[in-house]
Amino acid sequence: MASNLSSAATERTDSSSSRAPDDDLLDAAFLDRLRALFVQLRRRRRQRKQGAQQAPAAGHTREFKDHRHYSRGDDWRAIDWRLYARLDKLFIRVFEEIQELHVHVLLDRSASMIEPYPAKRRDALRLTVGLGFLALANNHRLSFHTLGDGCQRELPPLKGQGHVQALVERCRAISFAGNGDLDQALARFRAGADRRGVAFVITDGLGSDPARTSDALRRLAAWPGETHVVRIADPAEAEPAPVGELLLEAVEGGERRRIWLTATEQQLYRDRYRAWTDDVERACVASSMICSTWSTAVPFDTQFVEMLSRGDALAGGR
């Protein structure tokens, strides 16, 4: 399995013709900023709630939490016989359970993520590394998948801060090309035996048929854990091309169209785009998913903290 992953990664690395220079993408300064963000998030979390990721349910670890009266149906093995001997009343011991999260990062690697706006790739990769760093630093398990015309596991599940470098190297090797089929890719997404955790879907939602994006995202409604949909958007996408004769070429599929764009059609474009974004957000809300729009024009730190504050599984916000 590991060899297959390695060979697949090597193949994509060799054929990554559309890969942008990564010198300033995941450099040491960015990783330092991630550490600072991690400290900032932990500080904020402590200000709001003590303890790290306590689950409300009683577990079976050796960390004693409390006593409570015995009631019918409780496990009699948890009865504190010492207290019974002293108080002549049945109490059971309650232990604290520390839950281990499984963070799944699903990154769209279709061509529309790098063309015509390379900033989308940059922010998507930084977001991937940021989420991975956060998960590994919190001692969570991390799974990294890429979405193209299918769902490809890029790395085996990772745990521990020592795997951050491997994640960074893997992100650098990813090639953004080809036609994306979000619906097909999410249909093939298998979380494995442990279905608990958080899933982050990082995509622009565009491609040959953006109208299917909402239907594709609805496939994640069955995911039991917290689901974040991060729509990477460049502000220029919301605006149509200037008025005049254009030869448009779709980066996915290479379809070409020659049009004469007028002001009326520009307005139609804006309306259409706005309707599409609204439709995507409605689909997420209807499926109990957290939808965030990640603009490449906004600083990374601001959006990263804001995005994590909207969920409570990873950053423990609220």
Place this chain on the structure above:
Amino acid sequence: MLRFLDPMGWWWAVALAAAIVLYLIRPRPRRLRVATLAFYLAPLGAVSDTPWLQRLKRLLSFVLTAMLLLATAAALAKPVLAPVVDGLKTAVILVDRSASMGAVDGGRTRLAQAIDKARIQLDALPPGAAVAVIAYDRRTDIVVPRTTDRRAALRALEALTPRPIASEDSRRSAALALAARLAAIEAPGAVWECTDRAAPDDIPSGVAYVRLAVGEASNGVNAGSNVRVNVGIAACDARPLPMDTVHQELYLAVVASGACTATADISVDGQAIALRTIAFTADHLEERVVLPIEPGPTGGVVTVQVTTPGDVLACDDRADLVLPPPRPLKVALIGPAPDAFLQLALAGFSADQIVVQAVKPEAWKPDLPADVLLFAGWLPPVWPLGRPVVMCDSPQSLAPLSVTLLPEGVGVDSPRTADPGHPVLYGVASPRVTLWQQAVLGADSGLAPLWSSAVGPLLMAGDVHGARAVVMSLAPGKSERLALLASWPLLIGNSLLWAGQPARESAAGRRCRTGDVVAVRGNELRWADGSVASVRGGWAELDRVGRWTTDGGDSGSAAVFSADVSGLKMDLRGAADHATAGNSSSSWLSSSSWLFSSSWLLSSSWLSGDLVPGLVGLAAALLLLEAWLCHRRGIH
């Protein structure tokens, strides 16, 4: 041959070079890579033109634009398709201006269409070639003598108008012969005839003949609901009834060119007296109407007007008859001892109709004051020139009449009737007559037999020396069944009235066909519409329809009266549209014989003539096609 009246117009084809340059340096659209086309295509509708189709459309657009420019330049060069006339030195344009050329086809008269064709022919003439214009109907006029001034010929052509005169083949042959003589003055020459008639059988020799045909659209077409037809008056006359001094009998013949319904409105002095609706079918295109009219004591004017929807020719729709005031016919009965039965028949006539004056042969003189001379058993030494004559029981021959006496006579039962419709036999029951023939009649010319027996004619009628004559050789007294029948006084009365009719109408109410040249008194002839024509040498040509009077006191009326014109029966035989005549060794004829072997080029209206409208239409069609194919949507 294709010629360009304004070859400088081809300079506009330079715009084609500009189009080519613009095509080569055309601004390319800005290339733009986008994440998705959906937001662009959705507002415009889905199209799926592939790149090769885009290239094909661009190339097609350029080709159509180039064709549009070429068509426009060609239209500005004013192309005309005209016959090859290189080497021609004389062209005579022979224009048929008869009544049928006034028929309206497609909003224009046939003459106007013919002039257009002639103009195209003229444009194709080589420089220096002489032109002459001849127009004919019943009269042939040299409108423009032989000249090299094309503009004068064109002006004369455009000034021609159809005249309401029915042409005749003999007149056409004469005009064609005259045109051939003019064309032969400087060989090679050609005669271009603008007509709606078929090519003539007698094509003059020595020149080329080309017929510029018009009127194919309506000639011989059986009328449908929306096909134009023509209805016209082919004949109209009025005459006194034999035994009636008040009424006259109006005879009217109406001819149609196709199935239709026409209305004949008959009025006397403006007061309608009859309205007849006549239904024509494909098998019944002629209708005759006979009805009594009452002109009044002072005469009157009978007006007949026929109307039908879609009538293409107006000049034959009206006829006016000037009825003279009734007066008795003066008859001089000349003979030694007229037959008693003849006197009995004459006595039966009313004094209002016929007044008989007996004259002894000794008192005979050629200028006897009578409308009709009735000779009974006696003949003058010479035929009375210009006097209507009725001869009964002629004793000897008198040129041109020859009489062969039968000493014993011959009984004739039911004489053979050569022309039962002749006015002399009106009301006469020929099959019931049994008579006694006394001589066999004959004539060199003018007289035609009406009754004949086994031995020869016994009743003849016709024109002799410019007057009507009726000759009979029968003895009513010996006849077994004639004298006491009504047929005998009818025969005598008809003969007198028919013979005397021109005399009675000579002073007033002459009924003529248009184109007749009549002898009138006075210096001016005034038409009912107010126009005035001069009388030259006592003769005047009646060149329009209507009533006329002269300052000398004569009056009459004229109408077309032609069944061929009203029925549009100018039979166009396509095979005879053209002909070449004369010596086939004529060099220019042999060099251009292909033209005459493809005469459809001339007779086909869409392949000959001015090509500018067609090119303008082609340019417009190309423009629309290019716009529809390449620019109807923003996406190519």
